[in-house]
Amino acid sequence: DGHDEAEAVAFLSPYRHIVDSIMNPVVGYSAKYMASQRPESELSNLLADIMVCAARDFQEQADFGVYNMGGIRAPLAEGVVTFGDVVDIAPFDNKIVFGTLSGADVMELFRQMAMAGGEGVSHAVRMVITPEGTLKRATLNGEEIDPGKDYRFATHDFLLAGNDKMTAFKRSRDIHIPQGERNDMRSII
DSSP states (O other): OHHHHHHHHHHHHHHHHHHHHHHOOEEEEESSOBOOOSSOOHHHHHHHHHHHHHGGGGTOOOSEEEEOGGGOOSOBOSEEEEHHHHHHHOOSOOBEEEEEEEHHHHHHHHHHHHHTTOOEEOTTEEEEEOTTSOEEEEEETTEEOOTTSEEEEEEEHHHHTTOTTOGGGGGOEEEEOOOSGGGBHHHHO
């Protein structure tokens, strides 16, 4: 009833300024509305691109980035973007990670992503997948993926553990999980 709601508002009111000070700072501006959808979307690909771009802040260079669709929990509205908006989009405590996969393992990862109907990938990745989830072709920076070559990636710790059916990440080598306060996805975004 209305009495319980008034009680809750009264109880929370001393904390409102603290929450507002954390959630309301403007962190950017979006020129247009972006939502996530399979097989790909501007928002999911933007998040993967952000991870590749952030690599230099951690003395890394990534050939490609992967962000899972399931980790995106809200669209990005057009206009001013607050830290609270970023928390809505990426509410989990995921940490950025870097690793190396052989080209054969990259192709296996891309097959797993195709079977899921697509995931967020950085701009270097081009995949052709069928509606049934079969990977027909994949390239990195316009080149065929060499099964014997190593490729460096950026993703987050949830996926590195092989979650969301991306078990190829479990074969990663030379893993770098940056430490510190600025390694979580919300700060990076």
